[in-house]
Amino acid sequence: MLLLDSIFSIYSIKFLENFAYFKNDTVFLNFQDSTFFFKDKKFKFSYKLKNNKIYVDGQSISLIIYRLTAIPIFWDYKENRLIRANETINKFQLIEEDDSCILIFSFSKNLKEQAWLEDNALIVHIIEGFYPKFNYISGEGKIIDSIRILHTKEGAFFKIFLTNKYGSYKKLKEGDVLKFTIYSYANFGYIIIDPGHGGKDPGAIGKWGIKEKDITLSVSKKIANILRKEYGFKVVLTRETDTFVSLKERAEIANTLKAKLFVSIHCNYAKEDNASGPETFFLSVARTNEERAVEALENSVIKYELEEADEIKYIVSDILQNAYLKESQRLAFFIHSRINKNRNDRGVKQAGFYVLRGVYAPSVLVELGFISNEKEAKLLSTETYQEELARKIAEGIRDYINWHIRR
Numbered sequence: 001m002l003l004l005d006s007i008f009s010i011y012s013i014k015f016l017e018n019f020a021y022f023k024n025d026t027v028f029l030n031f032q033d034s035t036f037f038f039k040d041k042k043f044k045f046s047y048k049l050k051n052n053k054i055y056v057d058g059q060s061i062s063l064i065i066y067r068l069t070a071i072p073i074f075w076d077y078k079e080n081r082l083i084r085a086n087e088t089i090n091k092f093q094l095i096e097e098d099d100s101c102i103l104i105f106s107f108s109k110n111l112k113e114q115a116w117l118e119d120n121a122l123i124v125h126i127i128e129g130f131y132p133k134f135n136y137i138s139g140e141g142k143i144i145d146s147i148r149i150l151h152t153k154e155g156a157f158f159k160i161f162l163t164n165k166y167g168s169y170k171k172l173k174e175g176d177v178l179k180f181t182i183y184s185y186a187n188f189g190y191i192i193i194d195p196g197h198g199g200k201d202p203g204a205i206g207k208w209g210i211k212e213k214d215i216t217l218s219v220s221k222k223i224a225n226i227l228r229k230e231y232g233f234k235v236v237l238t239r240e241t242d243t244f245v246s247l248k249e250r251a252e253i254a255n256t257l258k259a260k261l262f263v264s265i266h267c268n269y270a271k272e273d274n275a276s277g278p279e280t281f282f283l284s285v286a287r288t289n290e291e292r293a294v295e296a297l298e299n300s301v302i303k304y305e306l307e308e309a310d311e312i313k314y315i316v317s318d319i320l321q322n323a324y325l326k327e328s329q330r331l332a333f334f335i336h337s338r339i340n341k342n343r344n345d346r347g348v349k350q351a352g353f354y355v356l357r358g359v360y361a362p363s364v365l366v367e368l369g370f371i372s373n374e375k376e377a378k379l380l381s382t383e384t385y386q387e388e389l390a391r392k393i394a395e396g397i398r399d400y401i402n403w404h405i406r407r
């Protein structure tokens with residue numbers, strides 16, 4: 001905070017009652033509602049009264065002084081004092097589109113910059129960069145929430161606050177122009193959510209006749225909804241209703257769209273009543289009896305398919321799927337570490353699921369829990385638990401994608 005009198009004496013601003021006038025012009029500061037009018041434009045500023053003196057926020061007053069006098073003056077937010085410097089950033093432009101946005105900086109000389117990510121913000125430090133025209137820019141909320149421009153004697157810091165829809169960025173420098181393209185998750189490509197079973201294939205039937213196909217559809221829709229609305233991803237479900245879709249068709253949907261990842265949703269079943277907890281599988285060779293049991297259960301759907309499974313085709317695609325083995329394993333770990341919190345950890349597992357074999361993308365199969373377990377079956381049929389699981393799976397998918405595109 002700055003003492004107002006000292007600035008007013010330097011820049012010949014008169015202070016009368018609640019208003020401060022500059023050179024008898026129509027420009028004034030109104031302390032009653034903390035506004036500053038300049039050429040019919042309204043600016044907000046903050047101030048404090050202390051010992052009968054008015055203190056104003058240096059960040060906003062530096063901008064006001066610039067508007068009044070055209071003197072490029074900056075508030076050093078680290079040392080809390082006004083500094084004077086030559087304007088070196090001539091132009092700053094923000095162009096927001098639906099799936100990307102562009103930031104353009106034009107310099108009066110060749111300036112160096114550094115950029116890094118901090119929580120939900122992209123920080124661009126322009127060394128010796130001074131930009132007096134704005135200290136706050138509001139985004140449209142598609143990818144950019146807002147931009148704060150702060151200065152120190154080392155230059156300008158553009159703090160670009162990003163929304164949840166932000167995916168990655170690219171930097172390009174051509175002479176005195178610096179350009180950032182910020183991409184939304186919509187650019188990532190298709191995510192396929194595959195609700196297990198459906199139609200004539202009920203999947204496992206648990207306590208009180210709870211059908212696997214109903215829970216998988218309900219949870220899958222919730223996952224898709226979160227991925228689309230909160231992060232802006234493009235998501236396709238292999239089925240939207242209670243219909244039968246063959247394993248081959250499910251893989252074809254993914255391959256036709258050149259899907260970036262595939263997540264199949266299922267519920268587990270065990271003869272022992274006490275088995276509980278979610279499991280996440282990636283496609284590989286089952287190693288344990290437990291893994292083989294789940295593999296056999298999920299692959300038994302093949303009995304509903306009209307055509308016999310084409311074994312040769314599966315062997316061919318196995319080789320292709322191998323290329324995604326490491327990525328699939330990582331995707332499984334990202335999802336599992338979200339859904340497993342505070343639960344009996346059954347871990348990430350591997351098995352040879354037919355549904356994953358034909359997909360040419362990293363793919364996993366999530367077992368939400370055991371519908372053979374009385375307590376878990378009850379939980380799995382509630383809206384709140386389904387929503388909680390869906391959110392965690394969506395977060396795990398986003399974690400994997402962040403890791404994938406930013407590494």
Ligand SMILES: [Zn+2]
Pocket residue numbers: 196197203204212265266267298
């Ligand atoms: Zn299943």
